[in-house]
Amino acid sequence: MNEICNTCKYNTASGLKKLGEKVTDYDYxxxxxxxxxxxxxxxxxxxxxxxxxxxxxxxxxxxxxMGSFSxxxxxxxxxxxxxxxxxxxxxxxxxIARDFILFGKPDVTIVVADAGRxxxxxxxxxxxxxxxxxxxxxxxxxxxxxxxxxxxDDRTLARDLGIPVVPTTARSNKGMDNLLQTIYDLAExxxxxxxxxxxxxxxxxxxxxxxxxxKLTDLYPGLPNSRWIAxxxxxxxxSIITALKEGRLG
Amino acid sequence: MKLSDLKYGETARISGISEQCQxxxxxxxxxxxxxxxxxxxxxxxxxxxxPVAYSxxxxxxxxxxxxxxxxxxxxxx
Numbered sequence: 001m002n003e004i005c006n007t008c009k010y011n012t013a014s015g016l017k018k019l020g021e022k023v024t025d026y027d028y029x030x031x032x033x034x035x036x037x038x039x040x041x042x043x044x045x046x047x048x049x050x051x052x053x054x055x056x057x058x059x060x061x062x063x064x065x066m067g068s069f070s071x072x073x074x075x076x077x078x079x080x081x082x083x084x085x086x087x088x089x090x091x092x093x094x095x096i097a098r099d100f101i102l103f104g105k106p107d108v109t110i111v112v113a114d115a116g117r118x119x120x121x122x123x124x125x126x127x128x129x130x131x132x133x134x135x136x137x138x139x140x141x142x143x144x145x146x147x148x149x150x151x152x153d154d155r156t157l158a159r160d161l162g163i164p165v166v167p168t169t170a171r172s173n174k175g176m177d178n179l180l181q182t183i184y185d186l187a188e189x190x191x192x193x194x195x196x197x198x199x200x201x202x203x204x205x206x207x208x209x210x211x212x213x214x215k216l217t218d219l220y221p222g223l224p225n226s227r228w229i230a231x232x233x234x235x236x237x238x239s240i241i242t243a244l245k246e247g248r249l250g
Numbered sequence: 251m252k253l254s255d256l257k258y259g260e261t262a263r264i265s266g267i268s269e270q271c272q273x274x275x276x277x278x279x280x281x282x283x284x285x286x287x288x289x290x291x292x293x294x295x296x297x298x299x300x301p302v303a304y305s306x307x308x309x310x311x312x313x314x315x316x317x318x319x320x321x322x323x324x325x326x327x
Contacts, residue, residue, distance in 0.1 A: 086281035117308045120283055 016180055018049025019068040019075070026068055026077040028187040031104065033097055033128060034112030035121050036083030039140040041065075042170040043112055044080040047180070052080060064096060071180050074187065079106065085120075087127045088237075095239065101131055102225070103248050108186045109135040110179070115152050115167065116145035129161065129195035130228040136182045139167040142174070162194035197227070208234055220249055251325065253284075253304070254318035256292055262323035264288045264306075271320040283307045284321055 032040045041052050048067030065080040081100055082093035101109055109132050113121035125137055139154055158165035164182045168175030185191045201209060212230035217223055229249065232240040243249055256262050266286055267276055283306050284290075293310055294303040303312040313321075 085283075086277070088277055088281065091278075120307045120309055123281070123283075 015072045016047070017070045018047065019070060020049050021067055023066050023068045023077050025075060027074040028107040029077045029079065029104065030108045030110060030183055030187070031079045031081055031101055031106035032110050032112060033081050033101060033124070034083060034110075034138075034140075035085055035114065035117075035124055038083065038112045038114045038121065039170050040083060040112045041080055043110070043138060043140065043168070043176075043179075044078060046170050046173060046176055048078055064100065071184050074184065076183065076187070079104070085124060087124070087131070099239070101128060103243065106132075107134060108183050110138050110183065111135055112138045112140050114145075115139045115142050116148050116150045118152065118157075125161065126196060126198075129163065130197060131225045133163075133193050133195045133224060134186050135163050135193065135195065136179070136186060137161060137163060137165045138170075138179055139165055140170055142167045143169045143172065160196065162196050164191060164193070205234070216249075223249065251323050252319050253290065253313070253321035253323050254302075254315050256290070256304075256318075256323060258292045258295060261289060261291050261326040263326050264290055265322045265324050268320040268322065275317075275320075279317070279321065282311050283309070284311075289326065290323065 032044055034040050044050070044052055044065065044067060047069045049069070050065075050067045052065045052067070063082070066077060067080075068075060068077045070076065079100060081097040084094040084097045086094065087098040087101070100106070109128060111125045111128050113125060128135055137157070139152060139157075142152075145152065152167065154165045154167050164186070166175055166179045166182055168179055170176065182191065186193070209227060209230045212233060213226040216226040216229055220226075223229070229240060229244075233244070251262070253262070253264070264284055264286055267279055267284065271279065288306050290304050290306040292302060293305040294312075296302065300315040301312045302315070302318060303310045304318075
């Protein structure tokens, strides 16, 4: 890269400083979530400059890794979560991911998805959108998808999901500048999202959810995911019930 | 017909999960993509015939015989 690029305002990546493991004094917390084997750790390494072990097998990250980076005038703590297919299951690594998104209250959640296997990946994306509204879909492995002849209409996807969608190839650093800018804008509330939420709940279930969710918002005003928590409580999800009893939700 | 009856080379469409399979086990199967309407094929069979790796929604998922028995399918032409 030409030296002049480093000061050019159109080169958004020039505002990035990889801070490695130093995670004190940060402005925002950013979580990396996604299905197994979609490249979360690669995104993590690209942003933090760390060399968290990456590997092409599912279940590689079983605990969370942390690192940080600064972009423009803000410092971000980045948390690499274990890959998960769902937030509703109860295996240990999946619970780590869910608890972090739910109780860790990240300022921004990056949902990393395999562009070539969207049908499978969007399940988790939709579940995450039930919990948080500050999320960005990182459409990773674009190179692989293209090789398999898969094209993704990212604009329509963004409109349908109601959140920004950024195509990337983290391995070769493509699209990371857009991802950085989107993370920054989301954290600074410069982008307003309208996440897709489940609507077709009918009859008594809908009434019960409504009732419970209203009670939750009375208890914790400003709770962004009262409907989702109400649904989990109705399902008898023990970890959510415990969290409510211990007052960890608000 | 059950998923455990599916032979190598055959393609099937999932029609549902048994009522016997409830709670976490059911949730897990649904999360892995074993939902109604999904096309599934047998990809690999382990030396002892159990577990079997199924290909669905562009990913391989291995199931034990007991789990595959809980999933109902219809053969596709």
